[in-house]
Amino acid sequence: MLTIGAFAKACRLSPKALRLYDELELLRPARVDPDTGYRYYAPEQLEQARLVAWLRRLGMPLARIRQVCALDPSAAAGEIRAYWARVEAETATRRDLAAFLVDHLSHVTRHVPRKDTxxxxxxxxxxxxxxxxxxxxxxxxxxxxxxxxxxxxxxxxxxxxxxxxxxxxxxxxxxxxxxxxxxxxxxxxxxxxxxxxxxxxxxxxxxxxxxxxxxxxxxxxxxxxxxxxxxxxxxxxxxxxxxxxxxxxxxxxxxxxxxxxxxxxxxxxxxxxxxxxxxxxxxxxxxxxxxxxxxxxxxxxxxxxxxxxxxxxxxxxxxxxxxxxxxxxxxxxxxxxxxxxxxxxxxxxxxxxxxxxx
CATH class of the missing domain: 3.60.40.10 (PPM-type phosphatase domain)
Structure with missing residues (x-):
């Protein structure tokens, strides 16, 4: 069994994040000491913890991460693919808005009166x-x-x-x-x-x-x-x-x-x-x-x-x-x-x- 500190170091999640994921039932420890309340994790939980860390780096909401972690690998891959496609679509919309604002403000700042309108x-x-x-x-x-x-x-x-x-x-x-x-x-x-x-x-x-x-x-x-x-x-x-x-x-x-x-x-x-x-x-x-x-x-x-x-x-x-x-x-x-x-x-x-x- 790994202490929360050792487990956090191995999976690249902070102890604070692990405590939060425990409360949200996203990543429960394998054992909690009844006297001290210390959390202990099994080595086989590292793969799921790393998956959670990677999905958080993608910006995926915790509720959706919970759904992905409950799926088999093939279905989980499909969910990640769908999530990222949605992110790219939303990013494209924001990119269009950013391009419009850049163009609009550029015209405002460099406006030169024309002879003919x-x-x-x-x-x-x-x-x-x-x-x-x-x-x-x-x-x-x-x-x-x-x-x-x-x-x-x-x-x-x-x-x-x-x-x-x-x-x-x-x-x-x-x-x-x-x-x-x-x-x-x-x-x-x-x-x-x-x-x-x-x-x-x-x-x-x-x-x-x-x-x-x-x-x-x-x-x-x-x-x-x-x-x-x-x-x-x-x-x-x-x-x-x-x-x-x-x-x-x-x-x-x-x-x-x-x-x-x-x-x-x-x-x-x-x-x-x-x-x-x-x-x-x-x-x-x-x-x-x-x-x-x-x-x-x-x-x-x-x-x-x-x-x-x-x-x-x-x-x-x-x-x-x-x-x-x-x-x-x-x-x-x-x-x-x-x-x-x-x-x-x-x-x-x-x-x-x-x-x-x-």
Whole structure:
């Protein structure tokens, strides 16, 4: 038997950590002296202790370490692989935010006035369709002077919930915008949308997704909760700029599912985040996108993205010149594929409006 000091030295865990893991029933000593309370460990416990130490170095939470230690080696390896895939996905999100902040602050500090300033304008259209199967339309789509939004309601009060969420953002179409505070303004507006949804839903069985963008004249601020999506078509390439808040997407991030398995998963519509009448209030994804002339943005409910292949969506957006024609073509493609759900989409184009000389 090894004393706690000798065992700590051998497994690279401190005596304090070993006492904590004993209290948490993560790593119990082989024997505790009934008179002195001294802990003693068996040499065969070293392998588990080293595993705990390594997992802590990975940053794995103690609750998950307990689960890993209870598994056979093959299953434990799968859990570690899934955990690290999730860490990498979260790190990528933080990396994107860091890159945005570096770029944003760099532009602020090295700003040089230009002789000519290119003014941009947004051309847009929204369309919502009941589809071919559902008895009612619980989607809401809006395209205004500044606000673009799609909300996909669910449950008994899904339609009022999606309408309330979008209505709560419409004041931003005319609200004065202050440079540097757009994301804060949009986040506050989402809090208002949350209260509006709570006012029309009486239980957590009803709610809505919300994906919206706020146009500043040169940038688009994005807010996203749920599995409606936003895409950017730039230079012929289509990019999904939102991340689905679904159980299946979480399993994809963790490496538990392949993309092929995800398409047929029975819980692919199960949301991890949505605006509901319950608590806690979900934290939305917030990002700021610099707009370029020629950019085309698409916001849509999963009645489009889950039914029409991405390649077909890209083809329609690339070949259909006007936003009103594009939303008609996208809705038609969803219905041609069976129209199993309500389908809503907003298409917005960034164009030159004028060039002003200083």
């Amino acid at each position: 290119t003014m941009l304008e947004l051309r847009y259209c929204a369309l919502s369709d009941i589809g071919l199967v559902r008895p009612a339309n619980q989607d809401t789509a809006h395209a205004g002077a500044r606000v673009l939004a799609v909300a996909d309601g669910f449950g008994a009060a899904g339609a009022p919930a999606s309408t309330a969420a979008v209505e709560a953002l419409k004041f931003l179409d005319t609200e004065p915008l202050v440079a540097g505070s757009v994301l804060n303004l949009l986040e506050d507006a989402v809090q208002g949308a949350t209260r509006a949804v709570q006012g029309v839903t009486q239980s957590q069985d009803a709610g809505t997704t919300l994906t919206a963008m706020l146009w500043t004249g040169s940038q688009l601020a994005l807010v996203h909760i749920g599995d409606s999506r936003a895409y950017l078509l730039r230079a012929g390439e289509l990019f999904q700029i939102t991340h689905d808040h679904t159980m299946v997407q979480s399993m994809l991030d963790e490496g538990r599912l392949t993309p092929e398995e995800a398409k047929a998963h029975p819980q692919r519509a199960l949301l991890l985040k949505a605006l509901t009448g319950g608590s806690p209030v979900p934290v939305p994804d917030l990002r700021l996108h610099d707009a370029l002339p020629g950019d085309r943005y698409l916001l849509c409910s999963d009645g489009l993205s889950a039914v029409v292949p991405t390649a077909e969506i890209q083809h329609i957006l690339t070949t259909t010149p006007a936003p009103d024609q594009a939303v008609q073509a996208l809705t038609g493609a969803a219905n041609d594929s069976g129209g199993p759900d309500n389908v809503s989409c907003v298409v917005a184009d960034v164009d030159h409006s004028a060039t002003l000389s200083r």
